[in-house]
Amino acid sequence: MTMIRLKNLSKSYKLGKEEIPILKRISLDVEEGEFLAIMGPSGSGKSTLMNILGCLDLPSSGGYELESMNMVTGQENKLADIRNQFIGFVFQSFHLLPRLTALQNVELPLIYNGWKKKERKERAMDALKKVGLEDRASFRPPQLSGGQRQRVSIARAIVNKPKFILADEPTGALDTKTGEQILSLFQELHEEGVTIIMITHDEQVAKKADRIIYIRDGELFKDRSEDAYA
Amino acid sequence: MLENIRISFQSIWGHKLRSSLTMLGVIIGIAAVIAIFAIIQGRSEELKSNLIGMGNNTVNVVFEEADMYEEEGMWGGEVTNRSAPPIKQEAIEEILTYPNVNGMSIYYEGWQEAYHLINVTHPKLLGIDERYLDLFPATMVEGREFTELDFDSYSQVALINDVAMSELFPEGDALHQTIDISGMPFKIVGIFSDAEVDSDWYYPEPTIYLPATTWPLLNGFDAPMQVAVQASSSETIQEVGTMTADRLNMDLPPYETALYQVADFERMMEEISQFDQAFAFILGGIASISLLVGGIGVMNIMLVSVTERTREIGIKKALGAKRHVILAQFLTESVVLTSIGGVIGILTGLGIAKAISVFANMPFYVSVPAISGSFIFSMLIGIVFGLLPSIKASKLQPVEALRYE
Ligand SMILES: Nc1ncnc2c1ncn2[C@@H]1O[C@H](COP(=O)(O)OP(=O)(O)OP(=O)(O)O)[C@@H](O)[C@H]1O
Numbered sequence: 001m002t003m004i005r006l007k008n009l010s011k012s013y014k015l016g017k018e019e020i021p022i023l024k025r026i027s028l029d030v031e032e033g034e035f036l037a038i039m040g041p042s043g044s045g046k047s048t049l050m051n052i053l054g055c056l057d058l059p060s061s062g063g064y065e066l067e068s069m070n071m072v073t074g075q076e077n078k079l080a081d082i083r084n085q086f087i088g089f090v091f092q093s094f095h096l097l098p099r100l101t102a103l104q105n106v107e108l109p110l111i112y113n114g115w116k117k118k119e120r121k122e123r124a125m126d127a128l129k130k131v132g133l134e135d136r137a138s139f140r141p142p143q144l145s146g147g148q149r150q151r152v153s154i155a156r157a158i159v160n161k162p163k164f165i166l167a168d169e170p171t172g173a174l175d176t177k178t179g180e181q182i183l184s185l186f187q188e189l190h191e192e193g194v195t196i197i198m199i200t201h202d203e204q205v206a207k208k209a210d211r212i213i214y215i216r217d218g219e220l221f222k223d224r225s226e227d228a229y230a
Numbered sequence: 231m232l233e234n235i236r237i238s239f240q241s242i243w244g245h246k247l248r249s250s251l252t253m254l255g256v257i258i259g260i261a262a263v264i265a266i267f268a269i270i271q272g273r274s275e276e277l278k279s280n281l282i283g284m285g286n287n288t289v290n291v292v293f294e295e296a297d298m299y300e301e302e303g304m305w306g307g308e309v310t311n312r313s314a315p316p317i318k319q320e321a322i323e324e325i326l327t328y329p330n331v332n333g334m335s336i337y338y339e340g341w342q343e344a345y346h347l348i349n350v351t352h353p354k355l356l357g358i359d360e361r362y363l364d365l366f367p368a369t370m371v372e373g374r375e376f377t378e379l380d381f382d383s384y385s386q387v388a389l390i391n392d393v394a395m396s397e398l399f400p401e402g403d404a405l406h407q408t409i410d411i412s413g414m415p416f417k418i419v420g421i422f423s424d425a426e427v428d429s430d431w432y433y434p435e436p437t438i439y440l441p442a443t444t445w446p447l448l449n450g451f452d453a454p455m456q457v458a459v460q461a462s463s464s465e466t467i468q469e470v471g472t473m474t475a476d477r478l479n480m481d482l483p484p485y486e487t488a489l490y491q492v493a494d495f496e497r498m499m500e501e502i503s504q505f506d507q508a509f510a511f512i513l514g515g516i517a518s519i520s521l522l523v524g525g526i527g528v529m530n531i532m533l534v535s536v537t538e539r540t541r542e543i544g545i546k547k548a549l550g551a552k553r554h555v556i557l558a559q560f561l562t563e564s565v566v567l568t569s570i571g572g573v574i575g576i577l578t579g580l581g582i583a584k585a586i587s588v589f590a591n592m593p594f595y596v597s598v599p600a601i602s603g604s605f606i607f608s609m610l611i612g613i614v615f616g617l618l619p620s621i622k623a624s625k626l627q628p629v630e631a632l633r634y635e
């Protein structure tokens with residue numbers, strides 16, 4: 001079943017009087033349960049695409065449907081609910097709140113979803129267990145290693161049982177070995193049926209996915225085109 | 231909400247120096263209001279209780295040219311130099327039976343030098359009747375009060391207070407000594423202390439009491455008399471004073487142009503409260519300027535705080551926090567900040583007022599409405615000046631906020 005459908009989606013930024021196109025007429029279907037990797041050179045528009053997929057930003061034109069719901073006309077509070085309930089974010093630089101403990105960080109999406117304290121704590125603890133960090137629940141991000149921080153942010157991404165996970169270079173800030181641990185975590189989630197869209201620079205990383213698509217100068221390619229990575 | 235307040239405290243505590251500097255404006259503003267208010271209020275409360283009923287629900291009925299209060303206002307008017315005809319005993323007895331009348335005294339008052347050997351004092355001299363000390367109790371330190379016999383037999387005896395004693399008898403031992411007033415000898419039969427009668431912002435003055443019956447020896451038979459009546463409560467003073475004046479006026483001869491009168495307390499109160507209002511106005515001016523400055527400081531620091539936490543806001547929004555959640559977070563922080571400032575300001579202000587009242591010997595009055603008003607006002611400052619930064623925070627676009635380094 002198709003979960004995400006992008007139709008002729010474009011995004012451009014205004015710089016002074018000039019319109020600079022970043023994404024050009026992108027069409028893409030993502031199936032439920034799929035593990036998709038998006039590759040492309042720096043500045044090609046990967047993060048821009050991910051922001052639109054994550055309802056953090058709106059496209060300039062074109063359509064975006066999530067399970068046949070139109071995402072383009074959504075107003076702010078509705079988009080906040082969609083991000084909260086349907087999407088799990090994993091960022092390259094983790095984006096954890098440094099003053100909160102690991103557990104409190106994982107609890108955040110549940111707070112915004114109106115969960116009661118006790119059930120919230122249990123659910124967040126389960127998510128931390130899943131990423132193998134239950135013994136670090138009361139640690140704050142600065143007291144954790146990079147890999148541990150990324151695992152906390154994965155716990156935070158899955159705690160609300162989202163429809164899909166968006167990961168923007170989740171291994172970009174980690175060494176190869178730690179990166180592999182994070183990837184196997186993603187694979188585990190994938191095997192459980194979670195849909196994952198992952199942006200990466202790294203061919204080795206991308207290979208773990210079911211499907212790789214390439215983006216260059218804001219355009220999508222099904223295969224790696226010669227000059228894109230030359 | 232509670233969570234928000236807790237987080238606000240943490241974040242304020244996390245920037246101790248910055249927070250306290252920010253609070254300073256609010257602290258100074260609120261402290262100034264509270265301190266000035268406590269002192270002004272204390273003074274005017276005391277002024278009122280002194281004016282009205284001299285602190286013990288007593289009022290003077292004064293023999294004056296008619297309608298002086300109408301034309302001259304509360305302080306004006308001249309006491310007539312013609313003395314009133316003697317007050318009849320039946321009138322006094324009748325007045326004492328009136329409802330709400332606790333007591334009444336007819337006495338003479340003047341300033342005359344008193345001597346003992348080479349020592350001299352210039353005391354307040356009172357010729358008191360047998361009921362005077364019921365209205366204005368004195369604490370006897372030594373000796374006795376006047377007896378009925380003293381009054382009836384025109385005894386040349388005197389009661390002096392401790393201030394007069396120290397001036398006339400530097401070595402002490404005043405009891406049974408004789409002092410000289412206008413060439414007349416008076417024997418001291420008692421020494422009293424009236425520190426409790428007068429309030430703390432009067433300097434204690436030398437005072438000498440003589441039996442009223444001896445007053446004509448010094449000042450002739452037509453010396454002006456004072457009439458004081460005591461009401462059962464402060465609410466009935468006006469009524470008691472008016473009734474007494476009316477009764478005494480009944481006995482005046484028809485050609486008399488002067489009348490017994492009593493001050494119009496409602497009018498006095500009004501003038502005092504106008505005075506208070508003028509002060510409140512000045513006070514309000516000072517307070518609003520310093521609170522405006524304080525509020526702008528709060529706004530400034532909240533704007534800095536929003537900028538510093540752009541990424542935090544972005545993360546929260548990405549995770550599904552809605553506008554009102556972010557708004558509430560920053561608004562709470564700003565209100566908590568100014569409320570802490572308000573509480574510190576209130577305590578500081580009370581401390582300053584207390585210190586002033588101790589050092590300058592002034593009354594101190596803790597006004598609950600002023601304190602709760604200041605506290606609410608400090609919260610209000612937090613809301614007003616925190617609103618703009620909070621709205622700014624809540625409107626941040628998640629993409630922009632996440633991109634912010
Ligand atoms: N708010 C903006 N205003 C103007 N231009 C922008 C804005 N956001 C992104 N861009 C531009 O869009 C282009 C694509 O940026 P994007 O972050 O999507 O690239 P990317 O593929 O994620 O690169 P990287 O691999 O380095 O993360 C860049 O050229 C960038 O300068």
Ligand SMILES: [Mg+2]
Nearest residue numbers: 046047048168
């Ligand atoms: Mg990027």
